[in-house]
Amino acid sequence: MNTQHSMEERLWEYIDGTSAAGEKQLIEDLLRQHAEWREKYRELLELSEALKSSELEEPSLRFSKNVMEEIAKLHIAPATKNYINNKIILGIGIFFISLLLAILVYGFSQMDWASAESNSISDKLGKIDVSKFFNNSLINVFMMINVLLGLVLVDHYLNNKRKHFRKVA
Amino acid sequence: MAREESYVQMSAGFNDSELISRVLRGDQQAYAGLVHRYQYYVFTLTLRLVKNREEAEEVAQDVFIKAYKYLADFRGDARFSTWLYTIVNNTCISFLRRKKLTVYSLDDEKVFNTAANREAGYKADTVEQKSRQAMVNAAISHLKPDDAAIITLFYKNEQTLDEIARVLGLEANTAKVRLHRARARLKELMETHFAQEVKDLN
Structure with missing residues (x-):
């Protein structure tokens, strides 16, 4: 089955014209020498010809009129590159990168590099004092805002879905 | 409509990118030339994917409407046909997903x-x-x-x-x-x- 499979594959490549020059010569030799290869080649070539010569399907006569009527109501959307402002994306990127850097710098500045108690960095990382920034009320306020935003988003999404269903119905 | 007909005849003399730049300049009727040129190809492809004639025609129309809407995003780094068939493929996939069509499989x-x-x-x-x-x-x-x-x-x-x-x-x-x-x-x-x-x- 496997040799049969690779024979078919090689013959298809030969028919498609995608086989390498050396391979092409090799297949031509094989075709000259073996009836089995010639038989398979004829079979595949026949299928390939039938596939090429089969006719395209015709849509209904009104097809292009329907499309033209539909697009008459539309405007071409501006190209994506016109409304996606690279500077804004760059700005967001810079913001997050500087945030990461600030955290790292703060963290490293707190580390006691000279201390000999422990050598592993993870031990030292555990000792970084973040309580100045992440006290409980700050985290709570942050989470509250997130939950509120999440609810607004879900509401918006469900509303859209309902409208869509109504339209379909 | 008469103008659309004349565009279909005229479009034979224009290549794809000429027609596209006309459409982008606001000549909506020039799009008829593109629809005329590709409708058989697009319909054949949607029919092979969707399998049902009426639905395939609906999807094919949808493809041309989408292509018109987003024509400004066609950058010309590939052939227009390749770009158009990408829209066909995506539209058909989402149509089939929506319809949850029983997919015919040889193993099936x-x-x-x-x-x-x-x-x-x-x-x-x-x-x-x-x-x-x-x-x-x-x-x-x-x-x-x-x-x-x-x-x-x-x-x-x-x-x-x-x-x-x-x-x-x-x-x-x-x-x-x-x-x-x-x-x-x-x-x-x-x-x-x-x-x-x-x-x-x-």
């Missing part, structure tokens, strides 16, 4: 039953037309949408393997393997289910 028991049930119908068809092409088309319509699409893109829509890879969002090598597999399945399908017709034709 169901396809053999369907094929067996339909055989009588196709036989009548082929007796009438007596053409190998009709049989090939019938066999393609029994393939899985993925396989049918790649065969149609390669043989009917005149796309190279690299372009097919772009349309389907694959690596060029994967597209090649998928084309081989699809052809092998088509051949197998024709040998098992259309064996009698093949014999009749020879």
Whole structure:
């Protein structure tokens, strides 16, 4: 089955014209020498010809009129590159990168590099004092805002879905 | 409408990018030339994927409407046809997903039953037309949408393997393997289910 499979594959490549020059010569030799290869080649070539010569399907006569009527109501959307402002994306990127850097710098500045108690960095990382920034009320306020935003988003999404269903119905 | 007709006749003299730049400059009727040029290709592809004529026509219309809407995003780094077939592929995939269509698969028991049930119908068809092409088309319509699409893109829509890879969002090598597999399945399908017709034709 496997040799049969690779024979078919090689013959298809030969028919498609995608086989390498050396391979092409090799297949031509094989075709000259073996009836089995010639038989398979004829079979595949026949299928390939039938596939090429089969006719395209015709849509209904009104097809292009329907499309033209539909697009008459539309405007071409501006190209994506016109409304996606690279500077804004760059700005967001810079913001997050500087945030990461600030955290790292703060963290490293707190580390006691000279201390000999422990050598592993993870031990030292555990000792970084973040309580100045992440006290409980700050985290709570942050989470509250997130939950509120999440609810607004879900509401918006469900509303859209309902409208869509109504339209379909 | 008369203007649209005249554009269809005139469009023969324009290439795709000339028509596209006319449309982008606000000449909406120039789009009729593009629709006219590609409607058969797009419809054939959607029909192979969606399998049902009415739905395929609806999807094909949707494709042309989308292509018009986002025409400004066509950058011209590929052929217009390749860009258009990418829209066909995406639109069909989301249509099929929405419809949750039973996907025909060769590994699937169901396809053999369907094929067996339909055989009588196709036989009548082929007796009438007596053409190998009709049989090939019938066999393609029994393939899985993925396989049918790649065969149609390669043989009917005149796309190279690299372009097919772009349309389907694959690596060029994967597209090649998928084309081989699809052809092998088509051949197998024709040998098992259309064996009698093949014999009749020879």
